[in-house]
Amino acid sequence: MTLTHRNRPVLLSLISLLLLTVACESKDVTLARDAFKHNKFELAYGLYQKVLDRTQSADLLLEFGLISFKLQKYKEAKQAFQAVLEQQPDSVEAYIGLGKTCQMRTEWAEAENAFKNAIANDPSKYPEAYSSLGELYEFHDRLEEAEKAYRQAIELDPKHAKAYRGLGTVAMKQTRYTEAISWYEKYKALTEKTPPVGNP
Numbered sequence: 001m002t003l004t005h006r007n008r009p010v011l012l013s014l015i016s017l018l019l020l021t022v023a024c025e026s027k028d029v030t031l032a033r034d035a036f037k038h039n040k041f042e043l044a045y046g047l048y049q050k051v052l053d054r055t056q057s058a059d060l061l062l063e064f065g066l067i068s069f070k071l072q073k074y075k076e077a078k079q080a081f082q083a084v085l086e087q088q089p090d091s092v093e094a095y096i097g098l099g100k101t102c103q104m105r106t107e108w109a110e111a112e113n114a115f116k117n118a119i120a121n122d123p124s125k126y127p128e129a130y131s132s133l134g135e136l137y138e139f140h141d142r143l144e145e146a147e148k149a150y151r152q153a154i155e156l157d158p159k160h161a162k163a164y165r166g167l168g169t170v171a172m173k174q175t176r177y178t179e180a181i182s183w184y185e186k187y188k189a190l191t192e193k194t195p196p197v198g199n200p
Helices: 008-037 041-052 058-070 074-087 092-104 108-121 127-139 143-156 161-173 177-193
Strands: none
Touching: 008 041, 008 058, 041 058, 058 074, 058 092, 074 092, 092 108, 092 127, 108 127, 127 143, 127 161, 143 161, 161 177
């Protein structure tokens, strides 16, 4: 379209409408994120739905997945994490969220694959992926695998409390009681100072 004196008002109207839409969307995103930050999950959920009706950015979908998980809306959480992975196939956060969601839905094989994909995409940064995989193995009495995963989490982050708790549970199940007490004491020492690590 060539800019002429006839179509210039139309073009200016379109630009103004676009700028207004972007400004409203930005305001809605800010409100949604603020509600999430202040643990107003129901409010945040509705605001994110409104925003996601207009745009499907990976960042917003990831945040919506986390909120859905917190609200135990596991179907929506799973869909959101899968949508993130369609856009960003190497998103460790989305794989961890998907894995935890699949655990809650008792979709064990999918959960295991999600955690393994998180680790494969970045094995050096995410102790949460290892400890979540350890929990999955522990639940299914795959205790040697669980212990290995928990130890890898601690190797990445010596203050990752959840892994110490997991090692304590594994040791208890294997009747290594003295060792279990030691792991639980480390867990307790860490959680008395800071809350346990883990998101969602």
